[in-house]
Amino acid sequence: MKKKVIASMLALSMIAGTSSAVFAAENTTAEMADASDVDGTTISFWHSMGGVNGEALDTLVKQFNEENEYGITVDAQYQGEYDDSLNKLKSAQIGNMGADLVQVYEIGTRFMIDSGWIVPMQEMIDGDGYDLSQIEPNLAAYYTIDNELYSMPFNSSTPILYYNKDMFEKAGITEVPDSLEGIGEIGQQLLDNGGAGEAMSMGIYGWFFEQLISKQGLEYANNGNGRKEAATAVAFDENGAAKNILTVWKDLNDKGFAPIVGKGGDAGLADFSAGKSAITLGSTASLKQILQDVNGKFEVGTAYFPKVSSSDEGGVSIGGASLWALDNQDPKKLRATWEFIKFLISPESQAYWNAQTGYFPVTVAAQEEETFKQNVAEYPQFQTAIDQLHDSAPEYAGALLSVFPEARAIVESEIESLLNGNEDVDAAVKNMTESINGAIEEYNLVNE
Numbered sequence: 001m002k003k004k005v006i007a008s009m010l011a012l013s014m015i016a017g018t019s020s021a022v023f024a025a026e027n028t029t030a031e032m033a034d035a036s037d038v039d040g041t042t043i044s045f046w047h048s049m050g051g052v053n054g055e056a057l058d059t060l061v062k063q064f065n066e067e068n069e070y071g072i073t074v075d076a077q078y079q080g081e082y083d084d085s086l087n088k089l090k091s092a093q094i095g096n097m098g099a100d101l102v103q104v105y106e107i108g109t110r111f112m113i114d115s116g117w118i119v120p121m122q123e124m125i126d127g128d129g130y131d132l133s134q135i136e137p138n139l140a141a142y143y144t145i146d147n148e149l150y151s152m153p154f155n156s157s158t159p160i161l162y163y164n165k166d167m168f169e170k171a172g173i174t175e176v177p178d179s180l181e182g183i184g185e186i187g188q189q190l191l192d193n194g195g196a197g198e199a200m201s202m203g204i205y206g207w208f209f210e211q212l213i214s215k216q217g218l219e220y221a222n223n224g225n226g227r228k229e230a231a232t233a234v235a236f237d238e239n240g241a242a243k244n245i246l247t248v249w250k251d252l253n254d255k256g257f258a259p260i261v262g263k264g265g266d267a268g269l270a271d272f273s274a275g276k277s278a279i280t281l282g283s284t285a286s287l288k289q290i291l292q293d294v295n296g297k298f299e300v301g302t303a304y305f306p307k308v309s310s311s312d313e314g315g316v317s318i319g320g321a322s323l324w325a326l327d328n329q330d331p332k333k334l335r336a337t338w339e340f341i342k343f344l345i346s347p348e349s350q351a352y353w354n355a356q357t358g359y360f361p362v363t364v365a366a367q368e369e370e371t372f373k374q375n376v377a378e379y380p381q382f383q384t385a386i387d388q389l390h391d392s393a394p395e396y397a398g399a400l401l402s403v404f405p406e407a408r409a410i411v412e413s414e415i416e417s418l419l420n421g422n423e424d425v426d427a428a429v430k431n432m433t434e435s436i437n438g439a440i441e442e443y444n445l446v447n448e
Contacts, residue, residue, distance in 0.1 A: 030119040032127050032338065033331035039071030041336040043100040046079045046089065048321065049155070054078060056356035064343045072336040082108070082321065083405065093117055098326050101337045103154065105321045106142060107404035110226060112324055113150055114402065114447060119325045122148040124338040135345070139362050141394035142318050145227055151322035152341050153362040155353070157283040158316050159211050159265075160384055161306055162290060165299040167194035167278040179307040180212075180248045183279060187257030190278040199257035201277035202249075203267030204415050206408030207319055208281055210398060213241045215307045217314035220399035231401055233440060237433040244308050246418060246425045253419045260419050263412050269293075281305065283319060284385040285358040291379065302384040304391075315392030320359060351375075360385060402447070403439040410435045 049057045061076045079085035082105040092098040093115075104112055112118055121143075125132055132140065132149065139153040163176055171194030177183045187199035202208070213220050218241040221231035236242040252258035261268045265283060272280035273293035282290070287302070294300055305316055323344070325337050343349060350361040351369035366372050367386070376382055401407055410432050418428040 030123055030327055030329070030334055031331040032124060033335040035070055035335055035339060038332045038336045038339070041071070041332045042073040042075055043333050043336045043340065045074050045076045045101045045103075045340070046085055046099040047076060047103040048079060048082045048085045048105075049103070050078060053155070053357045053359075056353060059356075060344060060349055060353065064340060068339065068343065070336070070339055072339060074340050086111075089117075098328070100326055100328060100330075100333050101340065102324050102326060103321045104151070104324055106319055106398075107401070107408065109143060109151070109322075110230070110400040110402045110404065113145070113400075114230075117326055118150070119327045119334060120148055120150045121152050121323075121325065121341075122150070124325065124334070124341075125149065128338060130342070134363055134365060136360070136362055136364055136389065138315075138389050138392050138394055138397070139318055139360070141397040143322055144394075144397075145400070151324045152345060153318075154321060154323045154344060155285075155357065155359040156318045156320040156322075156362055157285040157359055158318055158385055158389055159208065159281060159305045160284055160388065161303040162272060162280050162282060162286075163301045163303065164194075164196070164272070164275065164278045165301040167196050167298070168301070170194045171196075171278075176301065176303040177306065177310075178304065179310045179312070180245075180252060181309050183306065184248070184252055184255065184257060187252070187255060191256070194278055196276070196278040198259055198261075198271055198277035200252065200279040200281075201261045201268030201271035202252075202258050202279075202281055203261060203265055203269075204263045204412050204419070205265045205267070206411045207265060209242075209245060209411050209415070211305055211316055212245045212308055214317045214396045214398055215305065215314040216241050216244060216309075216312045217396070221401055225398065226400040226402075227397075230444065231399065231440060232444060233437045234407075234433055237429055242429045242432070243425055246415065246428055248308055249415070250418055250425060260416070263416065284360060284382065285320070287379060287381055287385075288358045291381075300381060302381040304384065304388045315396030316388060317396060317398030318360075358382070360389065401440070402443045403436070406439050407436045410439075 061074050065073055079088050086108055089098055089102055139156045140149055143149055143151045167190060171189045173186050183200055190196040190199045210220055213236055218239045219225045219235045222233050222235045223229045223231050268280040269282055271277040273290055275297055291300055323341055345363050347363050347365040347369050350363045350366035351372040354361040355371050355375040414428045414432040417423050
């Protein structure tokens with residue numbers, strides 16, 4: 001799906017508080033030089049990895065610069081959070097001063113495809129004869145449309161359930177619920193007998209809402225979740241997915257089992273790590289931080305991300321970000337970019353990346369690396385993420401939406417309003433549907 005984006009300034013509210021320009025370009029097959037011809041080539045890599053993750057990435061970049069046989073130098077530049085990085089990319093593209101490789105979060109996928117700025121990863125894969133089966137299929141599925149991989153998964157995560165094993169044992173609960181409804185059934189036991197101050201600390205997070213739709217086996221948006229062609233509206237209103245989620249979430253909140261702990265994926269982690277809540281939801285990439293914060297005060301267990309109802313049959317989608325090659329019409333830089341990407345997704349690099357960050361290794365063979373095996377031995381809770389991903393299927397890859405950052409913010413605001421008693425479930429679903437559909441319509445009008 002290589003959609004032409006009109007050549008005009010477009011004020012988007014995709015990224016909060018920022019307008020942006022989208023330039024028209026029809027994607028065409030890009031020329032890639034031979035690896036033997038790139039000696040002395042320097043490429044610019046924009047990323048959003050700070051802190052420990054940034055240190056791990058810097059180590060990989062340094063290793064590549066010192067050891068690659070092609071004379072390639074990678075200039076890695078931290079550009080701030082995902083939103084900041086994408087906004088800087090938009091500004092740079094206006095002056096044709098963009099990077100060669102950029103890391104973009106998963107909900108920026110549709111925008112990047114529409115932008116016309118990129119060389120689809122599939123072109124380099126086909127040009128180099130790279131065996132794509134090396135990549136975890138359920139990770140590649142998110143970034144694949146019409147059998148074409150547009151970007152390379154890099155720092156991928158899935159959501160899981162974390163629970164306080166000590167509280168569960170004290171409450172006499174021997175089985176971890178597989179659904180939000182199931183959590184409601186044991187909530188009182190955790191409060192009365194388990195010593196929990198909160199049964200579950202669940203952050204108000206758009207990603208969790210999206211996952212709960214996938215776990216129902218339903219779609220977030222029309223046109224095959226925006227994968228057959230660009231979505232024109234959400235689907236979660238008509239298929240009942242949103243109402244199912246909000247009804248159960250509101251019930252958990254009303255019963256005092258899932259109090260408001262704030263917005264964002266990390267909002268519920270502090271209460272869990274402090275021993276206040278018995279259950280929390282979070283990214284697999286949060287595992288090491290949680291274990292560090294708990295510091296042995298109790299035993300941390302992990303389980304699959306919950307369904308809405310135990311009878312639901314669906315799977316999980318992914319979070320994190322992927323790597324996008326920009327079309328700077330420089331065959332040498334494109335080859336250098338591809339060689340660096342191959343290094344980053346090599347089994348050795350991915351085993352190291354997983355061990356240092358907790359992100360899921362995107363390359364299947366990384367699980368055979370000693371570094372990976374040692375990490376899972378030290379942190380056996382991570383096996384949950386592996387099993388969950390393999391038990392899912394590509395059809396649950398999740399939606400692609402042109403205005404996903406804005407949509408997430410809308411969903412979170414409506415859920416917060418619902419839980420605060422300012423509107424009922426039907427009103428919350430109606431408001432988020434109308435707001436997101438309005439944003440989609442505005443975007444599509446300018447980009448038709």
